[in-house]
Amino acid sequence: MKVSVTCSTMVSPNAETPSECMWLTNLDLVMPTNYHTRTVYYYRYDGAANFFHATVLKAALSRALVEFYPMAGRLTTENGRIAINCNGDGVLFVEAECDGEIDDMGDFAPRPELGLTPMTDYALGISTFPLSMMQATRFKCGGVCLGVAVHHHAADGISGIHFINTWSDLARAGNDVPIKIQAPFLDRTVFRARDPPQPQFAHTEYHRPTNTPQPNSGDTSETKYCFFKLTPDHIKTLKAKVNNNNNDDDNANRSSYTTYEALAGHVWRCVTKARNLPEDQEIMLYVTTDGRSRLRPPLPAGYFGNVVFWAPAVAPSGELWSDHVGSAAGKVREAIAGMDDEYLRSANDYLEVKRDAIGEIALDENTYKNPNIGIISWLRLPVYDADFGWGKPVYMGLDRPSPEGKCHFLPTPDCDGSLLVSITLVMEHMHLFQKLLYHI
DSSP states (O other): OOEEEEEEEEEOOSSOOOOEEEEOOHHHHTSOSSOEEEEEEEEOOOSOTTTTOHHHHHHHHHHHHHHSGGGGSEEEEETTEEEEEEOOOOEEEEEEEESSOGGGGTTTOOOGGGOOSOOOOGGGOTTSSOSEEEEEEEOTTSOEEEEEEEETTTOOHHHHHHHHHHHHHHHHHOTTOOOOOOOOBOOGGGGOOOSSOOOOSOOGGGSOOOOOOOGGGOOOSOEEEEEEEEOHHHHHHHHHHHHHHTTSGGGTTOOOOOHHHHHHHHHHHHHHHHTTOOTTOEEEEEEEEEOTTTSSSOOOTTBOSOOEEEEEEEEEHHHHHHSOHHHHHHHHHHHHHTOSHHHHHHHHHHHHHTGGGHHHHSOOTTTTOTTOEEEEEOTTSOGGGOOOSSOOOSEEEESSOOOTTEEEEEEOTTOSSOEEEEEEEEHHHHHHHHHHHHOO
């Protein structure tokens, strides 16, 4: 299959917006600078004459940018610190055509070679590329892939979905039809570090990994991306197994493990076993945690930016695999439970102390590599609410494979409790991982 671009335009807010320089938090800046989060939404043709018509999409996008005006800006530097120049330069909107059918995409695994999201040349400098880029690719069957790229300095997953779903709500309502939307809270200064900063913990989650895998972990030269569907029965069986270990005398007062805790513990063990790591090899699991409601007081509703913290869980390989899966789930729970207001504000202060070198500790493709693993959950994100007026997407997922060791938990459109585990591992580790994942 081949994708051909037919038109590229910049879409700006359709009303006057503030012209200002928006200060970015430490959590915004610890994200990589040369990186857009790239996702794809697939929609089957519903027969409508105006199905995903560019005029409708661009008009709604222009309206959305009035509220989300930082997304129409560009990165800049102010007093030596990266910020957003809210100059209204606009969002890139690309129209494209594909010579294949939407069914040719099979299970919708990432196809980065097709170019379903707009590309950018980061080498030209931070002020040259849009913070948000959209691409509507129409297939021969009439179906559409909507590719979305959102710069990670501008928004995390929750904020990015807030923006996309507001755009879709406006498109579905129609031009000039007033609808009630949740406005973004744009003042990021409410999450400044303390003055002076007071880090209370070591914050190993922001240390560059030094625990390189020992020799018997295999050839690491070739990687493979896969995603696996777990049915409600898989999840029910796994949770029963994990919670069965939770019912002994020592754990009698503990609540049942959540789906996330059980699955994260299970995946952590499976990856460790598949990599054939020595028993004394220490493994760090990076668990993503949204800090919005964990801070005291919580951040304002609709806070727009990055509030992603990493809860570090550490265990030696031998302990992970020899102990019951409930033990791994327990370590996940303990790591998440430790992410209280004191820890999160300490993390922000730690990054403030390191602000002159924050680019050097920014999360990148090497963070989760063997022997470590990072798990990002999108299970609670309303990714299938992006209905632009022609129905909900039949699939939403990654536009390109994640780096080695990075795992996503994704919802499915089935709304039946099933989910997807997407992960990239060294090629020779993937087959055993799959076998272990389903051996519940």
